[in-house]
Amino acid sequence: MKALVYTEFGGAERFELTEVGDPHIGPDTLLVRVAAAGLNPVDYKLREGHLRGLFDTRLPAIPGWDVAGVVEQVGLDTPEYAVGDRILAYARADVVEHGSLAELMPVPVRTAAPLPEGLSFEDAAALPLAGLTALQTVERSGLTEGDTVLVHNAAGGVGSFAVQLARLRGARVIGTASAAKHDYLRSLGAEPVEYGAPLIEQVRALAPDGIDVVLDYAGGGALDSTPALLHEGGFVVSITDPRARDEFDGVYAWVRPDAVQLAALAQLAADGTLRIERAATYPLAEAVDAYRQLEAGHVQGKIVVTI
Missing domain, CATH: 3.90.180.10 (Medium-chain alcohol dehydrogenases, catalytic domain)
Incomplete structure (x- = not known):
C-alpha cells in the first residue's frame, strides 16, 4: 500500500x-x-x-x-x-x-x-481528536448554563469545537484569536478578544465580574492572565500547560479515545448543529x-x- x-x-x-x-x-x-x-x-x-x-x-x-x-x-x-x-x-x-x-x-x-x-x-x-478534546475538556470543566468561559486559541481546531460545545451548554464564550479571525469567532457565537498585552483589559471590559471557566488550547503564556481574570471558585482546564493543575487546582488534560462520545459528535455534525x-x-x-x-x-x- x-x-x-x-x-x-x-x-x-x-x-x-x-x-x-x-x-x-x-x-x-x-x-x-x-x-x-x-x-x-x-x-x-x-x-x-x-x-x-x-x-x-x-x-x-x-x-x-x-x-x-x-x-x-x-x-x-x-x-x-x-x-x-x-x-x-x-x-x-x-x-x-x-x-x-x-x-x-x-x-x-x-x-x-x-x-x-x-x-x-x-x-x-x-x-475525532479535536472534537473529543473539546468535548472532554468542556465536560471536565464543569461549566453550566450562564457561565462565562474564556477560550484560548478559540479559532484553532480544538478551540472552534469548544466554543460551539460551550455555547450549546448555554455558556457565554469569550475567545482569544488574532484580529483576522474575529469575524469567524463571532460566526461561532463567541465574543473575540486579541492576544497579547491588551487581553486582560479587553476581557475585564466584557466580563467585569470575572471568568467562570478558562479553557486553554494555546499554551505558551496563555495562562499568565488567569489570576487577574478568574474569579474565586472558577475552574481552569489546559491541554498544554500543567500550571492548570499545579497552580490553579484545575485539570491538565489529554484526550482519550471514546467511541460513544465520537458517535454523538458525528451526529451533531451530520445534523448541522456542530460546524x-x-x-x-x-x-x-x-x-x-x-x-x-x-x-x-x-x-x-x-x-x-x-x-
Missing part, C-alpha cells in the same frame, strides 16, 4: 511517500480503507521525537490518528461492524506505527464510531505540504488529507 512514512525523527524533510506492506489486524481491530485523514499538531511532535517519554514509536512510522473510511476487513471478535461499513475514529494505538496517512489503517474497534449519513469523509476526518471548519484539503501526494502548513501555525480549523 502507499503511505507517508518517516524512518528517522526530525523535521518534515524526514517524510517520504512510499510503498509499504499492508498492516495486520488483531481480534478486536478493523482494517479500514482510508478515505480521509485529519492532521493534528501531535503528529509532527511525535515525528520530531518530542513525545518519546509518552509514546513508543516503531520506525518506519506512518503519522495520523484521525481517520474516516470504509471497513475492509474485520477482526475475529468485532461484532459491531461488518465489511463495507463507513466509520470514523480517533485511532490512537499504544505504539506509534500504523497511522492514517496510508491507504489502509488498523483501527481498534474501541475507538471507532459509525459515520452517519450527511457527513462526508473529509469532514469526519477533521472531527466543522476545514482550513485546507490535500491529496496524499501533497501530504508533506499539508504538514508544512500545519507546522507554520495560525491555521483556522482543520487540515485534511484525502487518500
